[in-house]
Amino acid sequence: MNQLSDSFGRQITYLRLSVTDRCDFRCVYCMAEEMTFVPRKDVLCFEELSLVARAFVELGVEKIRLTGGEPLVRKDIVHAVEKIAAIDGLRELCLSTNASKLRHYAPELKRAGVHRINVSLDSLQPERFKQLTRTGDVATVIDGIDAAIEAGFSGLKINAVVLRGRNDDEILDLVEFARQRAIDISFIEEMPLGAIVEHDRALAFMPSDEIRAVIESRYPLTASEHSTGGPSRYFSMADSPSRVGFISPHSNNFCGACNRVRVTAEGKLLLCLGNEDALDLRAIVRGESDPLPALKAAIIGAMSHKPEKHHFDLDAPVDIVRFMNATGG
Numbered sequence: 293m294n295q296l297s298d299s300f301g302r303q304i305t306y307l308r309l310s311v312t313d314r315c316d317f318r319c320v321y322c323m324a325e326e327m328t329f330v331p332r333k334d335v336l337c338f339e340e341l342s343l344v345a346r347a348f349v350e351l352g353v354e355k356i357r358l359t360g361g362e363p364l365v366r367k368d369i370v371h372a373v374e375k376i377a378a379i380d381g382l383r384e385l386c387l388s389t390n391a392s393k394l395r396h397y398a399p400e401l402k403r404a405g406v407h408r409i410n411v412s413l414d415s416l417q418p419e420r421f422k423q424l425t426r427t428g429d430v431a432t433v434i435d436g437i438d439a440a441i442e443a444g445f446s447g448l449k450i451n452a453v454v455l456r457g458r459n460d461d462e463i464l465d466l467v468e469f470a471r472q473r474a475i476d477i478s479f480i481e482e483m484p485l486g487a488i489v490e491h492d493r494a495l496a497f498m499p500s501d502e503i504r505a506v507i508e509s510r511y512p513l514t515a516s517e518h519s520t521g522g523p524s525r526y527f528s529m530a531d532s533p534s535r536v537g538f539i540s541p542h543s544n545n546f547c548g549a550c551n552r553v554r555v556t557a558e559g560k561l562l563l564c565l566g567n568e569d570a571l572d573l574r575a576i577v578r579g580e581s582d583p584l585p586a587l588k589a590a591i592i593g594a595m596s597h598k599p600e601k602h603h604f605d606l607d608a609p610v611d612i613v614r615f616m617n618a619t620g621g
Contacts, residue, residue, distance in 0.1 A: 294352030296591070298563075298598040306355045306521050306552035307348045311341060311372060313557045315362040317390050318426035319412070321453055321482050334558045338368070340577045342375040344555055347587040349381045355521050357386040357410075361557065364393040370400045377405025384408065384521075386447075392428065394436030398443040408447030408520070409440050415459045416469060424459065441473060447520075449476040449537075454503055455496040463506045470534045478524045478537030479503045500538040507536060521551065541565070547601035561591065563598040 296304035313330050315322075336344065345356055356376060363369055377385050386408040387401065394411070401409070413433060415421040421430035440448050452459075452466050463479070470477035481500060504527075507513060513527035513536060524537030554562040559574030571594045573587060580586045 295588075296348075296351050296353065296595055298595045300598075300600055302550055302598075303352070304551055304553055304595065304598075305353055306357070307345070307353045308357045308359050308552060308554045309341065309345060309376075310359045310361065310555065310557040311336075311363045311369065312361040312366045314365055315360055315390070316365055316392055317362065317428045319414075319428075320424055320426070321455070330558050334574070336557060336559050336574060336577070338372040338375060340559070340574070341372060342379070343577060343583060344559065344573055344587065345376045345382075346379050347584055347591060349379050350584075351588055351591060354381075354383040355386065356382060356384070357388060358406075359388045359554075362390050362392070363387060364389055364397050370397070370404050373401060373404040373406055386410065388412070388451075389436075390425075390428065391433040391436030391440075395432070395439040398436070398439040398445070402443045402445060406445075408449070409445050410449050410451050411437055411440070412452075413437070413450045413466070413469075414452050414454075415462055416465055417462070420459060420462075424455075437473070437475075441475070448473075449478060449520075451478050451480055451539075453480045453482055454498045455482060456498040457496060460498055460503075460506075463503055464510055467507055467511065467534075467536065470536075471529075471532045474533050476526075476535045476537065478539055480539040481541055500540040504536075504538065511536075523550075550598075550601075553598070561594055563594060564601075569597060569599075 294303050294305065298304065312335065348356070358373065358376070360366075366372070373385070373387075376382070384407050385405055387406050388410045389412075391411045391413070394409075411433070414424050416430060418430050421428055421433075437448070437450070450466065450470055454460050454463060466477060479500065482497060504513060511529045513529065516526040516528045516535060518526045518528075518535055523539050525540070526535045526537045528535055554565070555573060556562065559572065559577065560570040561573050562570050571590060573590065576586050576590055577583045
């Protein structure tokens, strides 16, 4: 029975659980080039992560997505996956990754219990990909995607952040890439988290409707009832099994149907992507002799503080000072 309901009647069934704030990329919309990461002693160990996950599942959460940073840079990540996948009552365990290490990990993740994988891929052009990620190699990422397909992941999706003037000329190329592999793709509007200097967010912003118009210049899109439990609105194409999704935090606010919360790698429960309020779950895990009941009580109590919606303004100073890697995907 679901015990997690906020003051607006929304049921919380989805947890995004960060296993690390570290990453081997430095994507321009995600973090600064020179980053200070959380001290390792402050990051939840796998037993603590598993305990937090268990508390949420026992309260009614059915889906957990492991995020980062980049989750595959954490040592022994497969062990963490096995522990969380074994929690009774969890229906779906997913992973978000940049795919730089997916060639190595894909078969192990499949065996350990991951059901679905999302891969960030914003450009297919090697030099541009290197500019957007600062350190990444697109050939390695594509090889990782192919490794996941070979491992048998049917629930595989690309996530692409489109920035006007930087990669908007690749929208159709990215759709073609997904179609060639019969996988889904979602286009995401950039979210104003953390101060960046690489571009003006207001000028680089490209709304979902414009991206959709570009796609429909070649492929008519039909609204789909398909849902993965997240914020993507999906559309189908008549001649392909691939679906096109749009995540539109600015132009099509999805907060009315929000069913998710986030826990950072250091154990902070974030009730909203666009809000700095947080509950310290690590203090409970490390401070209580029997932490599970205390965790569950604290999580239930926090739900009344979940705001009705986020308030993102591209023209205003950054309100959310934490970068996306610290938020947890």
